Amino acid sequence: MPATILIVEDEPAIQELVSFNLRQAGHTVVQADSAETANRLMRTAMPDLILLDWMLPGQSGIEFARRLKAERHTRDIPVIMLTARGEEADRVRGLETGADDYVTKPFSPRELLARIKAVLRRRAPQMTDEPVEVGGLRLDPASHRVSGNGTPLELGPTEFRLLHFLMTHPERVHSRAQLLDQVWGSHVFVEERTVDVHIRRLRRALEPTGHDALIQTVRGAGYRFSQSP
Numbered sequence: 305m306p307a308t309i310l311i312v313e314d315e316p317a318i319q320e321l322v323s324f325n326l327r328q329a330g331h332t333v334v335q336a337d338s339a340e341t342a343n344r345l346m347r348t349a350m351p352d353l354i355l356l357d358w359m360l361p362g363q364s365g366i367e368f369a370r371r372l373k374a375e376r377h378t379r380d381i382p383v384i385m386l387t388a389r390g391e392e393a394d395r396v397r398g399l400e401t402g403a404d405d406y407v408t409k410p411f412s413p414r415e416l417l418a419r420i421k422a423v424l425r426r427r428a429p430q431m432t433d434e435p436v437e438v439g440g441l442r443l444d445p446a447s448h449r450v451s452g453n454g455t456p457l458e459l460g461p462t463e464f465r466l467l468h469f470l471m472t473h474p475e476r477v478h479s480r481a482q483l484l485d486q487v488w489g490s491h492v493f494v495e496e497r498t499v500d501v502h503i504r505r506l507r508r509a510l511e512p513t514g515h516d517a518l519i520q521t522v523r524g525a526g527y528r529f530s531q532s533p
Contacts, residue, residue, distance in 0.1 A: 452513025
């Protein structure tokens with residue numbers, strides 16, 4: 305599934321090379337040449353993943369990564385550090401800031417795309433194209449189809465995204481605020497009760513095959529997708 309990727313890199317040649325290959329792979333690319341520019345861009349739209357250069361003008365990539373991981377609304381965004389510093393101590397320092405991976409320059413575009421795919425699969429599985437199946441309920445992001453025990457089910461786009469997120473994070477309780485951040489995006493301002501409306505629609509869509517019981521309400525906490533009713 306295409307992701308929105310923010311590249312924070314002050315070397316124009318590297319920025320353009322990475323941007324070209326990401327777009328060729330189907331991703332949406334947002335570009336910044338400093339942490340300050342990245343901050344400004346993230347006020348209007350949150351990326352699904354950040355490629356972050358270590359050496360930046362002004363605030364360093366390490367400091368920017370540390371700040372991202374300290375703030376609630378950005379701490380869950382996967383970060384891959386891009387740097388010419390390949391010593392073990394530097395790699396450890398980068399990972400200790402909360403970065404999810406560390407790619408040393410020069411790197412091949414093919415390797416970078418593979419690293420991005422691996423990080424998204426691990427940190428944001430709802431951003432991948434891999435089908436997910438639980439208890440006979442199958443969701444295929446590539447074809448945008450959902451079926452229950454082989455029977456096609458019709459879901460609206462928001463219900464599809466909601467179900468995909470819940471199925472890729474089973475047995476965890478998610479508050480309404482967390483679901484709004486993850487499914488609608490933290491830059492979208494809607495009432496928390498909007499989540500309840502879409503949960504009801506999702507359950508109604510899953511009723512024909514009995515899979516509505518997999519979506520459980522946890523009183524006072526939020527919702528959970530159970531791997532068994």
